């Protein structure tokens with residue numbers, strides 16, 4: 001019997017979300033005869049039954065479009081006064097929805113696990129540009145973010161060289177420094193600073209000075225979540241997000257004047273911000289997202305509630321929400337050391 005599934009995108013947006021939606025709807029309709037709706041603005045659409053129809057024609061040409069046609073938010077499914085599993089079950093029943101497909105990061109997966117434990121038919125697709133979700137080798141959106149950050153480094157290097165300045169580029173990465181590490185390696189940065197590995201100002205300035213003494217313009221890449229050894233929390237001056245977590249961003253603006261003061265080298269900071277999350281996904285991300293979207297309809301057809309699809313090597317596999325949430329995927333110390341030896 002044909003089934004009807006509701007798709008939502010939750011948390012920070014990320015290039016490739018639309019490709020997942022398209023992959024799911026195309027395969028679900030073609031192979032299983034399933035029907036789909038989209039919940040608008042993340043969990044909000046599920047809690048309030050705010051939906052849009054999804055079918056072959058509404059997902060046409062979507063795989064190269066950034067953002068999410070469904071909208072996203074940091075609204076929580078248990079948010080008072082109307083959230084909670086019992087209300088959601090009623091909404092699903094009224095709309096004739098047999099299962100929910102939640103596309104999101106670790107926050108969305110935590111909420112999904114809780115809903116699953118409370119009796120909701122729900123499956124997940126991992127997304128985050130930060131690439132910090134365990135149980136999947138890569139998340140779509142990450143490759144796109146790395147490409148954008150690498151292009152930014154290339155551009156900063158030419159202007160830095162012209163003025164013989166030290167250039168500091170800040171990229172996203174709340175808990176994990178994957179974007180900084182990959183773009184920094186690709187762009188030949190002279191120092192890469194990540195949340196997992198505190199570095200002292202003395203050490204950073206020693207690298208910068210060494211580069212300058214060789215007649216080069218120093219290029220430093222820093223993740224927003226980077227901390228000096230004496231910092232308890234990452235730098236945050238922008239208040240809280242919709243889920244009451246500190247909004248990060250701006251550590252490059254702190255670091256640049258410190259470098260300039262300490263080394264005497266003129267230094268400029270650039271905060272790349274949401275440019276990393278916008279626009280057209282790379283081919284790699286479109287392929288990964290489309291495959292995950294198609295695989296999630298197989299999971300729905302098999303009633304694999306409580307699970308997510310994930311990339312393992314070149315295969316799309318199924319993992320429990322709990323396994324995906326057991327660990328955060330941080331940059332391992334040895335991978336950082338591997339590149340750190342050539343800093344400066």
Ligand SMILES: Nc1ncnc2c1ncn2[C@@H]1O[C@H](COP(=O)(O)OP(=O)(O)O)[C@@H](O)[C@H]1O
Pocket residue numbers: 010011012073074075076077078104105106107108109110111114127128242243
């Ligand atoms: N443990 C949790 N229990 C219930 N809801 C949660 C939980 N963690 C996150 N959420 C909800 O899911 C939303 C998406 O999570 P968030 O961390 O913001 O994005 P992402 O899913 O991209 O990591 C949050 O803003 C919050 O409303």
Ligand SMILES: O=P(O)(O)OC[C@H]1O[C@](O)(COP(=O)(O)O)[C@@H](O)[C@@H]1O
Pocket residue numbers: 011012013105106107127128129130172173174224241247248277
């Ligand atoms: O400005 P926003 O939308 O609150 O999000 C900023 C955060 O979202 C991210 O881009 C992605 O995080 P999530 O994947 O957990 O949503 C982080 O790198 C960044 O700290």
Ligand SMILES: [Mg+2]
Pocket residue numbers: 011105106107108
């Ligand atoms: Mg998150």
